Amino acid sequence: MAKPDPVPTFIEVGVNAKPTVPAEGGSEKPLNGDWVDEFLGDREIRPNTKKAYTRQLRGFQVWCEFKHWGDVSEADVSRYKVHLKNKPTKAGKIGLSPASVNQAIATLQSFFKWLATKRYITYNPTLNVEKVPAAPTETKDIEVAAVRQLAEGLEYRGQREQLSTRDTAIFELLKHGLRATEVSKLNIGDYNGQAVQVSEAKWRSDGTVPLAPNARQALDSYLGWCVRKGFDTSSGEPLFRSLSRNGYGKRLGYWGIYEMVKDLGAIVETTENVHPHRLRHTFGTQLVLNDMSPDYVRKLMRIKSPVTSERYTKRALEKKAEDAFNDLIERSELGSGLF
Known part of the structure; x- marks a missing residue:
């Protein structure tokens, strides 16, 4: 039996010619995928x-x-x-x-x-592309006096006992460097009476955060209030619940915590641009100001990179330099300048 004639392949020549593409081998690019x-x-x-x-x-x-x-x-x-x-x-x-x-x-x-x-490409086009320099930002921490001023607004928030009790516990956790999203995700079982266990945190910064006596007292008081109000306090239940009319009893979300802090700022009429994350920065700065080892600071704040924690060291150095200068001025003979 005669074989069928092969299908001819036409090759264009001249300036309008298109390059031929081999059926196999050559480039490793897939026909339809993009990796x-x-x-x-x-x-x-x-x-x-x-x-x-x-x-x-x-x-x-x-x-x-x-x-x-x-x-x-x-x-x-x-x-x-x-x-x-x-x-x-x-x-x-x-x-x-x-x-x-x-x-x-x-x-x-x-x-x-x-x-x-993977050898899917022969050249990395991003090798020489530089990052954008960060613009100067406002000081991210808050003066301790301003934090205490915010705390004074807790008893006036909504003028309701339930808000004051819950919000005091939240405020204490924010003062311990927890992010608002981390506070929102906490379950009752994450608190053991001495510390809270943070899970599913940003940048995988999970870990245990030990609590000061004020924070433990605030949490114990809040949990006692939850029991009296009939909330389920089993370990898998949300630690903080919404007390608004629409979402009463449901897990308190990020924006509920954010608005709580903003509301505290409005109550005490602070001039600071307050929000939850500034309390985390304040926590880190205060740890360094009190001469804690950088390794311990990273552990307590659940920071893996020394570069990230360096911001707190720099800020603490700035504050110490300012305080030292002010002390020097007070001790100078003129009292208004060095010379």
Whole structure:
């Protein structure tokens, strides 16, 4: 039986010729895939981090009109950084914050490093792309006197015993460096009478936080109030519950804690821009000011990187220098200056 004639292959020549693509071998690029799902599957990351990575990588893809990852150039990444710096935000501002831009660039760097390690690409286009310098920010900690002033507003918050009792316990935990989201996620079983166990924290900063007597007393008082009000106090139940009409008895969320602190600021008429996270910064600064070892500071604040904890060391140094200067002025003969 005669074999059928082979299908001819036509090769274009001249200036309009298109390069031929080999059927096998050569580039390792998949025909339809883009490696994002494989990248995310290879990494041990939390669901929220996975969502952020996906959003940032897909956002870059949309911006560069779905150019194949292997074709992305260093110029593309640099132009994307400029785009982020000039992108209008939902709040009406021009340009994302340096932290947001750097987070997006860091995601791309992590992804392209992985692609290069896997040998899916031959060149990492993010190697020479620099992060955006952070803009000067306000002092993040609060003076101890201002924190005490906020505490004075607790008894007036809503002028209701139930709010004062619950909010005092929350306020004490914020003073121990817990983030508002961490306080919200606490269950009753996470408190053992001496410390709280923080789980599913940001940047995997899980750990045990020992509590001062004031905090333990506030929590014990609040739990006693919960028992008297008939709330379920088994270990798996939320430690802090909403006391509003709409969500009464449900877990108190981040925004409930955020608004509580803002409300305290309004009650005492503070001039500080107060919010829960500034209490965490105050905790870290005060630990360093009281000469605690940097290793212990990182342990209590559940910080893994020495670079991150360095901010508290720098701030404490600033405060000590200011105090030393003021003491020197008071001891000087003029009392109004050194000379």
